[in-house]
Amino acid sequence: xxxxxxxxxxxxxxxxxxxxxxxxxxxxxxxxxxxxxxxxxxxxxxxxxxxxxxxxxxxxxxxxxxxxxxxxxxxxxxxxxxxxxxxxxxxxxxxxxxxxxxxxxxxxxxxxxxxxxxxxxxxxxxxxxxxxxxxxxxxxxxxxxxxxxxxxxxxxxxxxxxxxxxx
Numbered sequence: 001x002x003x004x005x006x007x008x009x010x011x012x013x014x015x016x017x018x019x020x021x022x023x024x025x026x027x028x029x030x031x032x033x034x035x036x037x038x039x040x041x042x043x044x045x046x047x048x049x050x051x052x053x054x055x056x057x058x059x060x061x062x063x064x065x066x067x068x069x070x071x072x073x074x075x076x077x078x079x080x081x082x083x084x085x086x087x088x089x090x091x092x093x094x095x096x097x098x099x100x101x102x103x104x105x106x107x108x109x110x111x112x113x114x115x116x117x118x119x120x121x122x123x124x125x126x127x128x129x130x131x132x133x134x135x136x137x138x139x140x141x142x143x144x145x146x147x148x149x150x151x152x153x154x155x156x157x158x159x160x161x162x163x164x165x166x167x
Contacts, residue, residue, distance in 0.1 A: 006107045008155050013112030014068040016147030021073035025109050032105035033098035044085035045095050046138050048077035058131055066116045073147035079138040092119055095141035112149035
Protein backbone atom coordinates (compact mmCIF):
# COMPACT_ATOMS: atom_id res chain seq x y z
CA UNK A 1 0.00 0.00 0.00
CA UNK A 2 1.35 3.40 -0.92
CA UNK A 3 1.69 5.96 1.86
CA UNK A 4 -0.93 8.29 0.37
CA UNK A 5 -3.41 5.41 0.24
CA UNK A 6 -2.75 4.56 3.89
CA UNK A 7 -3.22 8.20 4.92
CA UNK A 8 -6.55 8.44 3.12
CA UNK A 9 -7.75 4.96 4.14
CA UNK A 10 -7.03 5.25 7.88
CA UNK A 11 -10.34 5.45 9.76
CA UNK A 12 -11.36 5.09 13.39
CA UNK A 13 -12.59 1.52 13.63
CA UNK A 14 -15.01 0.81 16.45
CA UNK A 15 -16.13 -2.72 15.59
CA UNK A 16 -13.61 -5.53 15.53
CA UNK A 17 -13.74 -9.26 14.95
CA UNK A 18 -13.23 -10.98 18.28
CA UNK A 19 -9.79 -12.28 17.40
CA UNK A 20 -6.57 -11.52 19.30
CA UNK A 21 -3.86 -9.58 17.53
CA UNK A 22 -0.60 -11.49 17.54
CA UNK A 23 1.97 -10.08 19.97
CA UNK A 24 4.71 -9.93 17.33
CA UNK A 25 2.46 -7.68 15.24
CA UNK A 26 1.73 -5.40 18.22
CA UNK A 27 5.49 -5.26 18.83
CA UNK A 28 6.05 -4.26 15.18
CA UNK A 29 3.48 -1.48 15.55
CA UNK A 30 5.29 -0.17 18.63
CA UNK A 31 8.52 -0.21 16.63
CA UNK A 32 6.82 2.01 14.03
CA UNK A 33 5.84 4.34 16.85
CA UNK A 34 9.43 4.57 18.02
CA UNK A 35 10.47 5.94 14.64
CA UNK A 36 8.29 9.02 15.00
CA UNK A 37 9.94 12.41 15.48
CA UNK A 38 10.15 13.94 18.95
CA UNK A 39 11.04 17.39 20.22
CA UNK A 40 14.82 17.55 20.65
CA UNK A 41 14.96 13.82 19.75
CA UNK A 42 14.18 12.89 23.36
CA UNK A 43 12.11 9.81 22.42
CA UNK A 44 10.31 10.52 25.70
CA UNK A 45 7.72 7.78 25.58
CA UNK A 46 6.88 4.39 26.98
CA UNK A 47 4.58 1.86 25.31
CA UNK A 48 2.42 -0.78 26.96
CA UNK A 49 1.20 -3.65 24.80
CA UNK A 50 -2.17 -4.72 26.17
CA UNK A 51 -3.44 -8.21 25.41
CA UNK A 52 -5.09 -8.84 28.78
CA UNK A 53 -8.81 -9.20 28.08
CA UNK A 54 -9.77 -8.21 31.64
CA UNK A 55 -7.84 -4.92 31.35
CA UNK A 56 -9.38 -4.14 27.96
CA UNK A 57 -12.88 -4.84 29.31
CA UNK A 58 -12.27 -2.74 32.42
CA UNK A 59 -11.23 0.27 30.35
CA UNK A 60 -14.23 -0.29 28.05
CA UNK A 61 -16.57 -0.15 31.05
CA UNK A 62 -15.00 2.87 32.75
CA UNK A 63 -13.79 5.19 29.95
CA UNK A 64 -16.73 6.95 28.28
CA UNK A 65 -15.34 6.55 24.74
CA UNK A 66 -13.64 3.16 24.90
CA UNK A 67 -16.51 0.79 24.08
CA UNK A 68 -14.66 -0.54 21.03
CA UNK A 69 -12.21 -2.27 23.38
CA UNK A 70 -14.89 -4.89 24.06
CA UNK A 71 -14.06 -6.52 20.73
CA UNK A 72 -10.54 -5.19 20.04
CA UNK A 73 -7.86 -7.85 19.69
CA UNK A 74 -5.39 -5.76 21.69
CA UNK A 75 -4.34 -2.23 22.45
CA UNK A 76 -1.27 -0.05 22.77
CA UNK A 77 -1.08 2.43 25.62
CA UNK A 78 1.18 5.33 24.68
CA UNK A 79 2.64 7.23 27.62
CA UNK A 80 5.00 10.14 27.91
CA UNK A 81 7.98 9.61 30.20
CA UNK A 82 8.29 12.62 32.52
CA UNK A 83 11.72 11.47 33.68
CA UNK A 84 13.00 12.20 30.16
CA UNK A 85 10.82 15.23 29.25
CA UNK A 86 9.21 17.23 32.08
CA UNK A 87 6.91 19.32 29.84
CA UNK A 88 3.51 17.67 29.37
CA UNK A 89 2.94 19.57 26.12
CA UNK A 90 6.02 18.05 24.49
CA UNK A 91 5.06 14.62 25.82
CA UNK A 92 1.64 14.92 24.21
CA UNK A 93 3.10 16.01 20.87
CA UNK A 94 5.78 13.32 20.87
CA UNK A 95 3.28 10.59 21.71
CA UNK A 96 0.77 11.86 19.15
CA UNK A 97 3.43 11.48 16.46
CA UNK A 98 4.08 7.92 17.62
CA UNK A 99 0.34 7.17 17.60
CA UNK A 100 0.00 8.26 13.99
CA UNK A 101 2.87 5.99 12.93
CA UNK A 102 1.25 3.09 14.78
CA UNK A 103 -2.19 3.69 13.25
CA UNK A 104 -0.81 3.97 9.72
CA UNK A 105 1.43 0.94 10.24
CA UNK A 106 -1.55 -1.14 11.37
CA UNK A 107 -2.98 -0.93 7.85
CA UNK A 108 0.02 -2.91 6.58
CA UNK A 109 -1.26 -5.83 8.68
CA UNK A 110 -4.92 -5.35 7.65
CA UNK A 111 -5.67 -4.08 11.14
CA UNK A 112 -7.90 -1.26 12.23
CA UNK A 113 -7.29 1.15 15.08
CA UNK A 114 -9.14 3.70 17.13
CA UNK A 115 -7.54 6.51 19.12
CA UNK A 116 -8.88 6.73 22.68
CA UNK A 117 -7.86 10.06 24.19
CA UNK A 118 -6.61 10.11 27.76
CA UNK A 119 -4.53 13.29 28.13
CA UNK A 120 -5.31 16.09 29.09
CA UNK A 121 -8.42 14.94 31.00
CA UNK A 122 -7.30 14.50 34.62
CA UNK A 123 -10.03 11.96 35.44
CA UNK A 124 -8.99 9.81 32.47
CA UNK A 125 -5.30 10.10 33.36
CA UNK A 126 -6.10 8.84 36.88
CA UNK A 127 -8.37 6.08 35.54
CA UNK A 128 -5.83 4.69 33.08
CA UNK A 129 -2.91 5.14 35.48
CA UNK A 130 -4.82 3.11 38.09
CA UNK A 131 -5.99 0.33 35.79
CA UNK A 132 -2.48 -0.24 34.44
CA UNK A 133 -0.60 0.58 37.69
CA UNK A 134 1.57 3.11 35.87
CA UNK A 135 4.63 4.57 37.57
CA UNK A 136 4.31 8.28 38.40
CA UNK A 137 6.66 9.31 35.61
CA UNK A 138 4.47 7.70 32.90
CA UNK A 139 1.78 10.11 31.72
CA UNK A 140 -0.88 8.26 29.70
CA UNK A 141 -1.56 10.18 26.50
CA UNK A 142 -3.64 7.79 24.38
CA UNK A 143 -4.78 4.21 24.22
CA UNK A 144 -4.99 2.75 20.72
CA UNK A 145 -7.52 -0.02 20.20
CA UNK A 146 -6.12 -2.48 17.65
CA UNK A 147 -7.89 -5.32 15.92
CA UNK A 148 -9.20 -7.00 12.82
CA UNK A 149 -11.93 -4.67 11.49
CA UNK A 150 -15.53 -5.82 11.43
CA UNK A 151 -16.63 -2.72 9.54
CA UNK A 152 -15.58 -0.75 6.49
CA UNK A 153 -15.76 3.00 6.34
CA UNK A 154 -15.75 5.15 3.23
CA UNK A 155 -13.03 7.70 2.62
CA UNK A 156 -14.59 11.11 3.22
CA UNK A 157 -13.47 14.27 1.43
CA UNK A 158 -11.56 16.25 4.04
CA UNK A 159 -9.51 18.61 1.92
CA UNK A 160 -10.60 22.16 2.74
CA UNK A 161 -8.79 24.70 0.61
CA UNK A 162 -10.25 27.60 2.61
CA UNK A 163 -8.18 26.47 5.60
CA UNK A 164 -4.93 27.15 3.73
CA UNK A 165 -3.13 30.46 3.60
CA UNK A 166 -0.06 31.09 1.52
CA UNK A 167 2.23 33.66 3.12
